Amino acid sequence: MDAPPSPQPLEPTRKRPRSESEPTASLQHAFSRDERFWYEDGNVIIIAQGVGFRVFKGLLAADSEVFRDMLSLAKPAPDLSRESGLDDCPVVHVTDTAAEVRSLLAILLGGRRYMRRLKFEFDDVANCIRLAHKYGIQDVLEDSLEELKKYFPATFDAFATRLTSETSTDAIVAANLARLTNTLSILPAALYGCCQLDGKELLEGKVRKDGVVDTLNFEDLGHCTDGMRRLCTLNVQLASDVFSPLDNAECVIIDRCNTSLATLQLKWIHRIPRGNGDVLAPWDLRGYDRKKKPKPSSPLCASCIALLEARATTLRQRIWSELPDVFNLKEGSEEVVSQEDAVMSQGDS
Numbered sequence: 001m002d003a004p005p006s007p008q009p010l011e012p013t014r015k016r017p018r019s020e021s022e023p024t025a026s027l028q029h030a031f032s033r034d035e036r037f038w039y040e041d042g043n044v045i046i047i048a049q050g051v052g053f054r055v056f057k058g059l060l061a062a063d064s065e066v067f068r069d070m071l072s073l074a075k076p077a078p079d080l081s082r083e084s085g086l087d088d089c090p091v092v093h094v095t096d097t098a099a100e101v102r103s104l105l106a107i108l109l110g111g112r113r114y115m116r117r118l119k120f121e122f123d124d125v126a127n128c129i130r131l132a133h134k135y136g137i138q139d140v141l142e143d144s145l146e147e148l149k150k151y152f153p154a155t156f157d158a159f160a161t162r163l164t165s166e167t168s169t170d171a172i173v174a175a176n177l178a179r180l181t182n183t184l185s186i187l188p189a190a191l192y193g194c195c196q197l198d199g200k201e202l203l204e205g206k207v208r209k210d211g212v213v214d215t216l217n218f219e220d221l222g223h224c225t226d227g228m229r230r231l232c233t234l235n236v237q238l239a240s241d242v243f244s245p246l247d248n249a250e251c252v253i254i255d256r257c258n259t260s261l262a263t264l265q266l267k268w269i270h271r272i273p274r275g276n277g278d279v280l281a282p283w284d285l286r287g288y289d290r291k292k293k294p295k296p297s298s299p300l301c302a303s304c305i306a307l308l309e310a311r312a313t314t315l316r317q318r319i320w321s322e323l324p325d326v327f328n329l330k331e332g333s334e335e336v337v338s339q340e341d342a343v344m345s346q347g348d349s
């Protein structure tokens with residue numbers, strides 16, 4: 001696939017350096033058979049991290065030139081065949097992790113477009129993006145990126161209803177995938193997630209189940225440092241703006257409501273824990289309803305509460321649109337969109 005080059009190609013930190021995939025005649029021999037992807041009539045064995053996957057050449061080669069070339073070079077390993085009764089089945093070693101290969105095979109052999117039905121977790125989605133990008137499998141790449149956007153969306157509305165992944169450090173993985181595939185529209189939500197991590201988590205990165213570690217590159221760490229400071233400031237500003245006086249014609253006790261607002265404004269500004277930059281979190285002010293029992297100390301009428309919540313949404317929406325500036329990303333939001341379109345349109349050409 002001729003995807004546009006990533007501005008910052010990323011490789012996760014691995015236990016061992018990752019070299020190019022290549023078939024090899026001198027095998028290290030020992031491998032265990034994958035429990036799921038070992039077909040007795042398969043005609044190629046892919047070995048990743050000591051795990052062998054016996055699958056079908058044609059299926060892998062059908063949509064990937066990279067696979068096609070790689071598999072055409074696969075050779076039987078005479079020693080292995082004799083010892084294990086593998087009948088001259090060609091073998092190819094890859095430098096991907098076994099988990100990555102397993103996720104990709106689940107898509108390729110399991111009906112491709114049924115990611116939801118396959119109950120893919122975030123890690124599987126990430127694995128598929130890495131390998132579909134590497135092996136140039138465009139439809140799997142596009143579907144997987146769409147899946148990633150359900151966790152780290154490109155719009156404010158989608159952000160409000162996003163899927164939450166199990167691990168908060170998945171935001172680091174998402175930022176790296178955005179860079180790897182040049183899908184920069186994912187970057188603001190991903191970096192926002194990174195800014196909600198504490199320093200140790202942010203620096204140590206996401207440790208995958210198999211021990212592989214994903215960390216942010218220096219450039220994005222810098223964007224997060226800029227972002228954290230600004231998000232905290234914006235959070236204080238937001239509380240101040242939301243609770244500024246209302247001019248609500250539908251309110252019959254507007255003086256009382258505005259008195260409550262003045263109190264709440266001060267309370268909230270002081271109540272925001274130091275370093276809290278979760279400025280996009282939803283607001284729920286129903287607890288201040290004057291009809292609530294026991295009556296809250298700063299009561300508001302239902303009409304004013306509705307206005308305040310709408311005001312908070314508008315302000316958060318504005319902050320969302322300013323995220324590229326918050327993170328000091330050089331890419332303007334227009335460029336972010338056009339670059340992504342460029343990646344996606346390759347599938348149509």
Ligand SMILES: [Zn+2]
Nearest residue numbers: 251257301304
């Ligand atoms: Zn009111």
